[in-house]
Amino acid sequence: MTTAELSQTILGIGEAMVEMSPQTDGSYQRGFAGDVLNALWYARKALDEDWTVSFCSAVGQDPISDDMLAFISGGGIDCSAVRRIAGRSPGLYLITLDGAERSFTYWRSQSAARSLAADGDWLGAQMDAARLIYVSGITLAILPEDDRARLLTGLAARRAAGATVALDPNIRPALWPDKDTARDVLTSAATVSSIVLPSFDDEAACFGDATPEATRARYAGAGAETVIVKNGPGAVLYLQDGQSGEAASPPVAKPVDTTGAGDSFNGACLAALISGEPIGRAIAAGQACAARVIQTRGALI
Ligand code: ADP
Numbered sequence: 001m002t003t004a005e006l007s008q009t010i011l012g013i014g015e016a017m018v019e020m021s022p023q024t025d026g027s028y029q030r031g032f033a034g035d036v037l038n039a040l041w042y043a044r045k046a047l048d049e050d051w052t053v054s055f056c057s058a059v060g061q062d063p064i065s066d067d068m069l070a071f072i073s074g075g076g077i078d079c080s081a082v083r084r085i086a087g088r089s090p091g092l093y094l095i096t097l098d099g100a101e102r103s104f105t106y107w108r109s110q111s112a113a114r115s116l117a118a119d120g121d122w123l124g125a126q127m128d129a130a131r132l133i134y135v136s137g138i139t140l141a142i143l144p145e146d147d148r149a150r151l152l153t154g155l156a157a158r159r160a161a162g163a164t165v166a167l168d169p170n171i172r173p174a175l176w177p178d179k180d181t182a183r184d185v186l187t188s189a190a191t192v193s194s195i196v197l198p199s200f201d202d203e204a205a206c207f208g209d210a211t212p213e214a215t216r217a218r219y220a221g222a223g224a225e226t227v228i229v230k231n232g233p234g235a236v237l238y239l240q241d242g243q244s245g246e247a248a249s250p251p252v253a254k255p256v257d258t259t260g261a262g263d264s265f266n267g268a269c270l271a272a273l274i275s276g277e278p279i280g281r282a283i284a285a286g287q288a289c290a291a292r293v294i295q296t297r298g299a300l301i
Contacts, residue, residue, distance in 0.1 A: 006163055010043055010274065011081065011130035012036040013056040013151070014139040015113035016068060017106075018092040021298070028094070031298070032071045035136050035170050038260045038299045042267030042289050044076045047275065056081035056126045058116040060089040065112070075300075081126040083119075088112035102259065106174075108142070117147035124154055132164045132274045134266070140185050141175035148185065156192040164274065167193040167224075168266050171202040182206055190222035195273070199262050200231040212237045216244070228269065228283065230262055236287065240279045247283045252291050260299030265290040 014036025020028040037055060044053040055077050059065035061084045068090055069079045091108030116139075117123050127133055133155060140148050159165045169186045176182040183206060190196050196219040203215040212229045216237050219227045229237040235246040269286030273279070293301055 005129070006131040006161075007052065007129040008050055009052040009054055009130040010040070010047070010132045010134065010270070011054045011056050011127060012040040012043075012134040013116065013127075014136055015091060015108070015111060015116075015142055016055070016057060016059075016072065017108060017111070018064060018068065018090055020092065020094040022095060022097055031300070032068050033260070033299045035138050035168070035263050036134060037072065037077075038263035039134060039136075039168070039267035039270070040077050041075050041300050042264045042293075043271040044267075046268045046271035046285065046289070051271075052078050054078040054081050054126075054130070056116065056123075058083040058085055058088070058112045058114075060084065060112050061086050062089055065090055083112075083116065083122065085112045085115055088115070102257070111142070114142050114144070115147075117143050117151045120150045120154070123151065124157075127154055127158050127163075130158070130163060132166060132270060133158055134166045134168075134270065135189070136167065137169040137171050137182070137186055137189070138175060140189055141172065141182070152188060152192055155189075159192055159194060164194045165192060166195040166197065166266070166270055168197045168199075168262065169202065170199070170262070171206045173206070179206055187222055190219050190224050193224050195226040195228070195270070196222075196224040197228045197230065197262075197266050197269070200229055200234075203229075226273075226279070228279075228286075230265055232258075232261075236283050238279055238283060245280070247280060247287070249287050250291055252294055255294040257297045258294045261290045261294050263299065264293040 016034035016037040019031040019033045091111030093106045096103045155165045200212045209215045216227045226240045235248045237246045265286035268289035269282045272282035272285040
């Protein structure tokens with residue numbers, strides 16, 4: 001397949017979970033979220049209708065999986081690349097509030113999504129024609145070692161065939177057996193990626209980067225053509241084809257909930273990049289989207 005034959009599709013590969021969010025009356029509201037899904041949600045909103053935004057994952061055959069897919073489809077996201085596995089269920093997390101601080105408890109170790117890369121032929125077929133394939137460090141962290149290697153080999157092949165591969169390392173220490181494994185896998189993943197979108201605080205904690213510039217240099221050195229380093233309210237640093245620069249993030253007076261800030265940034269920024277926008281405009285689109293998301297409760301608005 002040549003680059004011209006790739007379809008107008010963004011394929012995001014990852015895990016969506018059931019979210020239980022506390023309400024003021026002591027009850028919980030059920031929702032659905034996950035880092036890759038969050039990014040696809042905002043990419044869908046940003047892209048023209050001639051683009052397909054597709055979620056690649058695995059869920060069960062149970063009613064909660066049906067509800068999850070109905071929710072995702074309701075956001076305009078194609079779910080034809082979601083495997084249904086008998087006897088399995090989606091992962092779940094519960095939010096606990098301590099004042100304005102949110103903490104998360106997860107039940108995801110047996111989730112269906114951990115098997116999303118178990119069938120290499122199926123996975124390859126899902127990735128085949130997508131113009132942009134998006135994965136995160138969470139996607140890689142939840143996979144068994146062989147499946148992870150299979151996914152990385154598939155991504156390398158798709159990139160060689162002209163697709164754009166985008167990675168947010170999104171480092172969650174609890175999902176990795178140790179820092180060395182996280183570092184090794186994420187560095188390998190960056191070598192097969194065209195675009196890497198790290199968040200500086202995660203990278204500093206895992207790789208010991210002293211500055212956002214160090215994060216940018218490290219991922220560029222691994223082989224990514226484009227590196228975009230997010231840093232909360234700080235400036236976004238970028239490097240594209242050897243040209244570096246930075247873009248101040250517009251101030252947000254009172255962030256309400258920063259959950260999903262980085263994901264929403266990625267979705268809007270990647271949608272702009274894949275539509276041919278220059279990097280400065282794409283970063284501005286990401287910042288504008290994230291600014292709206294952090295002024296509202298919940299990752300999906
Ligand atoms: P992550 O959610 O991955 O940790 P960041 O916190 O770095 O990502 O934020 C992603 C983007 O969201 C930033 O580049 C910025 O545009 C916006 N953002 C996040 N926090 C703030 C904030 N406090 N004020 C203004 N913008 C913010």
